[in-house]
Amino acid sequence: MIETNLVDFRSLAQDPSASRRNELMKGVASLFAFASERCTLEQIEIYDEVLGRLADMVETEARAFAAEKIAPLRRAPEGVVRRFARDSEITVAGPVLTKSPVLSDRDLIAVAGAHGNDHLAAIAARSNLSEIVTDMVVERGDSRVRRTVAQNTGARIGDRALDLLVRQAMTDLETATALGDHPDTPDTVIGRLVDHAEQEVRRALSGRGMKAAEQGLSEAARRAGERLTNSYWIGQYDFETAWEKLMQQGGSRVASEALLCQYAIEDRFADVVAVFAVLADIDLEEAKHWLVRVDTEPFVVIAKALGLRFTTVQAMLKVGPWKHRLANEQRGQALNQYQQMEPRFARARIAAWRQTRLAV
Known part of the structure; x- marks a missing residue:
């Protein structure tokens, strides 16, 4: 069994109470979140081992708490982040799938291929999505997932995903409106929607209210601005x-x-x-x-x-x-x-x- 200064697993394994294990998981995750930027490589590996072992011993609520703490960290224990991303409970997987910079495209595609729409929706909401991940999510996701991708101005939308999104936008007002604001949507696609979509969609695209348009453009501009700064990417x-x-x-x-x-x-x-x-x-x-x-x-x-x-x-x-x-x-x-x-x-x-x- 693993023994570290953080957790005595021998004692823990003999304790029938789940509450002690849950509290330990929360405590270790909180401690790491506080100290992550100052941890050495060896310390991060120890946290990874301990959190991974605890993740197999605790209840969903404790794993979800730990996932929320670890998800946004730049210096996160990679093993447990990937373990949380594969968790069947979306309350655990969701935070890391949406926020963690540790997950690679390969990790995201593996999760997208093995899980359902809740996991796909979490991936679709990431602040930046590469074209290959967007393709996978749009192809496997339901209308809610596709709508989330269309609304995500940080998602790179290639031809494959765009074709599926346009099909949905023909009859779905929210998707059509989001595509109208997305920086990757060509003008020709907007024209195609205006020409062939249902009347409600055509009316929305042709004459949206100024306030809604300004809000959409403001969000698109913010995301685009982030893409343009070297410091933003270095910080990831x-x-x-x-x-x-x-x-x-x-x-x-x-x-x-x-x-x-x-x-x-x-x-x-x-x-x-x-x-x-x-x-x-x-x-x-x-x-x-x-x-x-x-x-x-x-x-x-x-x-x-x-x-x-x-x-x-x-x-x-x-x-x-x-x-x-x-x-x-x-x-x-x-x-x-x-x-x-x-x-x-x-x-x-x-x-x-x-x-x-x-x-x-």
């Missing part, structure tokens, strides 16, 4: 823990393009940044800024100078913030720039940049 990830893990594993001895590509495919953005910083011999702070900004040129130059394969660059352009911030056209331009750039030119750029830094 725990780079320090990723760096600490990499250093413990051997740092430059284990950092490789294969590892970089693996992390990119798995959508582990903080780990991508840590490995990239080591390979490029740049500070972690510089790496995370260069890999969130919309201007991808610095990344392309370094990638060429390092001799990264085309497939690795392609995977990196779809990881972390770039899966939300870059349009397909921008990714294509970055890949074309990478292919056309001469390696010696890239290395000269890096050398000049390093000389400039030394001279400052």
Whole structure:
């Protein structure tokens, strides 16, 4: 059995009372939420082990309390967050599915494929949804889930999801109104709705009240503004823990393009940044800024100078913030720039940049 300074599991297993286990779960979760930003990697792993073990011993209400405490944390115990996300009780799964920055697209797609509309609705309400997750949620969800996606101005809506949403919007006023405000909805789609939707929907889209329109546009502008700031995206990830893990594993001895590509495919953005910083011999702070900004040129130059394969660059352009911030056209331009750039030119750029830094 596990024994830590936080919980004596031997004693706990012998106690028939559920109330003590429930209170321990709440206490440990509250303690971690308070101290998470100051915890070391080892401490986070201990909390992860303890909370995961307790999650199998407590009642739904205690798990739901812990999920609410842990859900918004940037530095959260990954194992228990994923365990809560898979919980059959939506009061437990809902908070982490909606709020946790720890969950990757792979995690969200796995939950979306295994659970019903309550879990799908929680995912649909996340502040940012990539196109691949939006597709899955819209395809599997009911009308309520699709309506939530349409209302979520932080969701990237591709052609597959848009087609299903438009079908619903033809007869559903709320969905049609939300699509009318969504930044990813083309004008041609609005025109299609006005031409072919039911009379109530056409009337709403053609002459919505000014107050409702202003509220919708204000929310869309707020979400769009968040997407435009590098600091917003940097704040979503725990780079320090990723760096600490990499250093413990051997740092430059284990950092490789294969590892970089693996992390990119798995959508582990903080780990991508840590490995990239080591390979490029740049500070972690510089790496995370260069890999969130919309201007991808610095990344392309370094990638060429390092001799990264085309497939690795392609995977990196779809990881972390770039899966939300870059349009397909921008990714294509970055890949074309990478292919056309001469390696010696890239290395000269890096050398000049390093000389400039030394001279400052």
